Amino acid sequence: MKNKAEIREEIWDQLTEQKLGRFPFPLHGRIPNFKGSEIAAKYVTQLDVYKEAKVIKVNPDAPQLPLRAQAIKDGKIVLIPTPRLKAGFIEIRPENVPPGEERKATSLSNMKKYGQELALKDLPRVDLFVVGAVAVHQDGSRVGKGEGYADREYAILRELGNPEIPIITTVHSIQFIDEPFPADKFDIVSDWVATEKGIYKVETTRTKPEGIVWERVTEQERKDMPVLEEIWAIKEEGKSK
Secondary structure, eight states, rough: OOOOOHHHHEEEEEEETTBBOOOOHHHHHHHSOOTTHHHHHHHTTHHHHHHTSEEEEEEEEGGGGGHHHHHHHHTTEEEOOOGGGGGOEEOEEEEEESTTTTHTTTTTTTTTSSEEEEEGOOOOOSSEEEOSSEEEEEBBBEEEESSSSHHHHHHHHHHTTTTOOOOEEEEEEEEEEOOOOOOOTTTOOSSEETTTTTTOOOOOOSOOOOOOOOGGGOHHHHHOHHHHHHHHHHHHHHHHO
């Protein structure tokens, strides 16, 4: 069985060699932007779970930009985690985005101009969790770029009292694989996978994490991610009440 690192390199190589990626380059080392991301986003918008969602968390990477923009057009509140969770989450409300500027507003370079940074205690309940990936297995297990931020984002929302959240991943079809790989208990698992060829409901026996596995959080991670200190303080305050 290949490990996640081997699968990452294999998928990055395939996307590059088959010219299935788009800017930014290189595709290696990041959630790769893939040709057909707009089509995958359209498939997501056809799901009832999307139509019924009022607040959607979407990662800030390039391949999910079409979905972020469409969510604003559809009148949904979009939560975007800041890179490496340095500043928590940015909330973009559709009423603050002029018509025609949805793509610009939800881009990584402009999201702070159109949205506002929220303290964790002020985050709204999230109805849908959208995440990119380097690869996704047919059982919903996901390979990210190796830094664990998407898993941590989901765990933070659960720590704040959010009930289990449906998860959707959008990738190119060659990133949707049938080769198994080892998964950890803190890894998120997708409920749907959308590609340029369609959207697929995942059948899995894995469960989503219920919160942060604090014994795996290092002192350095706490320093690098102030939100971890913030959420720890919220938990401790709750215990004292």
